[in-house]
Amino acid sequence: MNIHDFKAKAITGEEISLGEYKGKVILIVNTASKCGFTPQFSGLEKLYEKYRDHFVVLGFPSNQFFDQDPASNDEIQNFCQLNFGVTFPLFEKTDVRGENAHPLFKFLISQKPFKGFDLNDDIEKKFYDLTKENYPEFLEDGSIKWNFTKFLVSKEGEVVARFEPWITPEELEGDIEKLI
Template identity: 55%
Template structure:
């Protein structure tokens, strides 16, 4: 199996096969417009601009499953991303990424790249871990997505190479991206 097995709806409602990204290095991220990690859109866009001509694609999947931080319609999400962060990488329709309603793609991603904890040496990792432990301890069970802006790096054959948690800054992925390009 690979990500190419899956289909998803774009933010404009068109169903596409992820097979169209065959031969590309791909980052898949679950996103939200009203999250403390929302500024990561800017760095994801920087990565996209820097590496797209070498074969990088970034696929954003907005989700409203974490603190209802993606409340708008798909058109609202698209406008927000373009106006505030200049996002030009592909965005998909609002998608559930955890629990029983999770899109099968995200079940696959989390099976292939299990949760290895947050880097609690970093302030953001310590804060997110403490928040989830106190308020949503069931979110820490298993390998599911823990919060917005979990990022998965995929190789040119569609295989999951590495998982980056919400607290991992997108620009920290550069060395791993360059190895695959």
């Protein structure tokens, strides 16, 4: 089983087979419109524009972290296009962790679980504290901890890397180029 075996609903409602992206490097990102990491949409769009012949970003809005994406799918799509010029594919708002998580995200997590926080890093320590205070159950598994977690997938559909929210799109360029 690989990423190409999954389907998801586009933000406009039609079901899309991720098999449509065979032969392209894929970056799957859980997004949110009202998050401190929301400006990463710009970097994601720049990567998509630069490498679009061999690469695609797939955005999956989620409202599971501090209700940071409460809008409707139409509102989310408009927000992303108007504020960040997003043209990469967006999918319907979905759960990315927990028992109701989309099967795609359950698979991604099974392939690349969370490796833990580096408590010597100021940003990671901040997120550890935030998680411990507000979502202590999140610390007990390898699931997604916050918005803008990114999974890099090879042209063959294999999950090759996971990047936590504090890793910016610009920092991924070398990893993407290696797979293209």
